[in-house]
Amino acid sequence: MPSTRETVIAIRGALSAPRLGTYELASGRRGDDDPTALALYAWNAQVSAALLAPLHICEVVVRNAVADALEAIYGDRWPWSPGFEQSLPAPQVGYSPRQDLQSARRKATTVGKVIPELKFVFWQKMFTQRNDDRLWRRHLRRVFPNLDSTRTIEQLRESLYGDLEHIRTLRNRIAHHEPIFSRNLGGDLCVIRTLIEHRCKVTADWAMKNQQASELIAAWT
Numbered sequence: 001m002p003s004t005r006e007t008v009i010a011i012r013g014a015l016s017a018p019r020l021g022t023y024e025l026a027s028g029r030r031g032d033d034d035p036t037a038l039a040l041y042a043w044n045a046q047v048s049a050a051l052l053a054p055l056h057i058c059e060v061v062v063r064n065a066v067a068d069a070l071e072a073i074y075g076d077r078w079p080w081s082p083g084f085e086q087s088l089p090a091p092q093v094g095y096s097p098r099q100d101l102q103s104a105r106r107k108a109t110t111v112g113k114v115i116p117e118l119k120f121v122f123w124q125k126m127f128t129q130r131n132d133d134r135l136w137r138r139h140l141r142r143v144f145p146n147l148d149s150t151r152t153i154e155q156l157r158e159s160l161y162g163d164l165e166h167i168r169t170l171r172n173r174i175a176h177h178e179p180i181f182s183r184n185l186g187g188d189l190c191v192i193r194t195l196i197e198h199r200c201k202v203t204a205d206w207a208m209k210n211q212q213a214s215e216l217i218a219a220w221t
Contacts (some may be wrong), residue, residue: 014186
């Protein structure tokens with residue numbers, strides 16, 4: 001069996017010193033025989049994996065809500081609607097929702113095949129001001145029936161955009177195997193729950209009962 005020092009040195013070499021250095025700094029490493037950074041790294045990986053389950057449910061719920069609104073405006077073949085396609089921004093630089101749609105439907109024959117091919121940011125970009133008159137004044141409260149009834153459509157749509165941006169950054173850090181230990185992960189989980197709850201409280205309760213992230217978060221903090 002390798003010693004603690006040998007283990008730390010071996011893993012630092014395998015993961016790279018710069019990568020593990022972030023965890024060593026955060027954990028206050030006291031030398032090559034201190035395994036604290038490895039424990040933090042392992043916990044970060046575990047909680048990242050655990051957060052994928054509620055993130056998955058949240059993303060599916062939100063994109064289905066948006067698809068519901070789009071179908072009401074553009075019909076049950078909305079991804080192939082010229083009117084919808086032309087309504088999407090198509091910047092020459094950076095992310096293009098129109099190009100994303102064109103790419104997603106290229107090999108698809110059904111709406112159900114298109115939806116999962118669209119990037120997370122596509123669904124987030126649907127919550128911009130340009131869609132207020134087209135979509136959200138008529139359909140936001142219908143597809144998200146549990147939204148705050150005292151707030152305006154503009155306020156609600158902006159809040160949804162902000163919450164989606166919040167979890168998009170979390171999702172991207174997890175996808176790229178980056179540290180998330182410095183985030184308020186309990187707050188992140190609350191944002192995920194709230195987004196699901198806007199659409200369906202029963203689903204939100206079920207999602208929270210079927211996740212292990214909260215236990216891991218509590219165990220470290």
